[in-house]
Amino acid sequence: MNIPTSLRRAKTPVVLTAAVLLAVSACGSAEAGPDGSGGEGEEPSGTVRVDGSSTVAPLSTVAAELFRAENAGVEVTVGTSGTGGGFDKFCHGETDISNASRAIEDVEASACKLKGVEYQELQVAGDGLSVVVGKDNDFVECLTVDQLRMIWQPGSTIDNWNQVDAAFPDRELELFGPGTESGTFDYFTEAVNGEKGASRADYKVNEDDDLIVRGVAGSEGGMGYFGHSYYEENKDELKALAIDGGDGCVAPTTQNVQDGSYKPLARPLFIYPKVSSLEKPEVAAFIEYYVENNERIAEKADFVPLGAEQDAELREDLDALKAKRES
Known part of the structure; x- marks a missing residue:
């Protein structure tokens, strides 16, 4: 995906995160494996940690609520550290997915690389600022x-x-x-x-x-x-x-x-899943759900859904994410 330079900038975390943390609560699965993620063939369970943009947070929160309705054993927490604060947490291994209202900046990408954090950019909606x-x-x-x-x-x-x-x-x-x-x-x-x-x-x-x-x-x-x-x-x-x-x-x-x-003032909105987090069934299932239901999620959250070409590109990017996991 070609991302305009105008969407790139580094940031530092903000204090608001803990205060504004939104959680979609869930109960654990009695049949989960020792790591709490569920065994093969079972419904996923565990926690998916999302943080970052306050603009994208309502979108990811709706995705979490809809996903939770079909996957009662999974908890999805959605924090609002801001795009830059979210990338800081993400690159330090504190989250599975980073919400972003602009593309990752070079300095943030370098920080992730230094920490061995590999990711894939997924555009999940549009926005008119x-x-x-x-x-x-x-x-x-x-x-x-x-x-x-x-x-x-x-x-x-x-x-x-x-x-x-x-x-x-x-x-x-x-x-x-x-x-x-x-x-x-x-x-x-x-x-x-x-x-x-x-x-x-x-x-x-x-x-x-x-x-x-x-x-x-x-x-x-x-x-x-x-x-x-x-x-x-x-x-x-x-x-x-x-x-x-x-x-x-x-x-x-x-x-x-x-x-x-x-x-x-029209702009794309993104999530950045961590490749290694796909090893956890609950994270892999949530990302798959987010992509497959992106139009429904965007409309329910009052965001601008992707056009046909953008949706096709999103699915290609999801395939690229899976390929990175398997490599």
Whole structure:
């Protein structure tokens, strides 16, 4: 898979992981083998450890819930350390699968190689990074990329909507967004400001997307950005803006994300399974389930499902993962 350079950046872990850990509980199998993973021909049992992107977490959580309904002996834990924090844990052998809202960065790949951690990248959904305002905002429907840059670029002092457009009212502009540990921050800053990590710092930072939702919804002049699924879950309180990337205003709909017209904020979402973890039947079964049911999982979690070509590529990548395990 060809991954744009704009999706690559290294990160460090965040403290939020333990506090935001989501677990799909399960009971163990009475017939499991001594290692708790189940014997040959038996249903898998044990624990699958997933961590990483807070954007991808709801997708993997839905996958875990659906999988658990058919595999009661397996527990799947889904943590939210952020994309970079997740890769840090993954490369240190703490997890089986890393969720990522951008591709693994060269420095992270090197860290995994140093620790002998082999993996396979699997794109499991698409996302339209959504720029949102409060539901009661009645004066803005679309922003150009130039306007977004003017607001979010390093050193920007814009703090009123009428500085963005003279037609907008005299209203305080209150900004909310993810911190530097987030793959969403990486993607947005490069897509809008032209450089990964380049952003004004005087905005309300939160690694928890739900708190960004609350902040924007509760602010008369608020604006923020995050993955589209969080907008879908909270669209009664928020309005997603159309973005003009040079060809007119385009809304972050499923069709526009899939066909690439929602630019430059359409992006792929990934999971990275560890090759050695496939030796555990519960991990192998979960990954197989995730891939085989990716459309159902994406739709249930309010994510953008893969197109036909992307789905075919996902299945090829799964075959590549299995081949690595057997080699």
